[in-house]
Amino acid sequence: MMRRILMIISPRDFRDEELLEPKEILKKAGLEVVVTSVTGETCIGMFGTNVKPDYVIGEFKAMEFDAVVVVGGSGTPVLNKYDKVLQILRDAKKQNKILAAICLGPIVLAKAGVLKGKKATVFSSGISKIEDGGAQYVSDSVVIDGRIITANGPQSAKMFGNAIVSALD
Template sequence: MRKILMIIAPRNFRDEELLEPKEIFKNAGFEVVVTSVTSETCIGMFGARAKPDRVIDELNAGEFDAVVVVGGAGTPVLKQYAKVLQILREAKERNKVLAAICLGPIVLAKAGVLEGKKATVFSSGASEIKSGGARYVQESVVIDGNLITADGPQSAKRFGKAIVSTLA
């Protein structure tokens, strides 16, 4: 079965940016693995609870067809974790689908995987992804090859569908 990795912050991930794409992925027949930098239950901005299936330190990008960074106010903390950045770089090197929504693209920027790519982000992150070499596009969902980015929770369903289409 094809697998999608979803990376969430331990606190304040955006609930619907995890739950809506995850449901789309499962309905399309993908196995979904949720991970974080902790094994503890993670809490969303609106109270969603998600127990990581595996801790990120146990993983490598080669196991997955796509790696997705879920957004939310807590997402910037992921930039501090070398293993998160390593998995994102590894996914790019292996030509996997890389995706991020809301503030997730700033984590991709920190990993150095946006250079020369068109991308979008929650408006407050625009300067940060530009600093990371992205060509910022103010659209709800942007697809540039195997890179898919979205601007926020209102785009979560379109984001999930775009990832499934890219993997088809």
């Protein structure tokens, strides 16, 4: 069966290349990529990319996916307000799925409580937030701790995508 990856984006101001670059790498590796948000409306990236989500959060379960990815961007912190987003991350962790987040995405993992005791990286403005969530901040581009993969920003998007592919091998 084809492995499925869930990518979560904010409705406004997700970081375009943090969605597009890893998504392309995942698809080239033969993985099915599903994009979701908290709305079924077209989502708009910081640089104007329009994306119509395949699903709205809550229309599926974590168990249907092999990995759950939180895309970054200045709009990402709004995801912390949605219990359904936090719940799918908690469920994915319980089910030993790969959890990945880039840029400000790791603060959503931290809010969900899935970074406790884990090494992680994040965009510089999010460091205190992931530490508040029990993570140990590491200033690398990409950090892998068990089944959790974090990256610090758009310049790491390709490395991040490749790390997810490797983790699924």
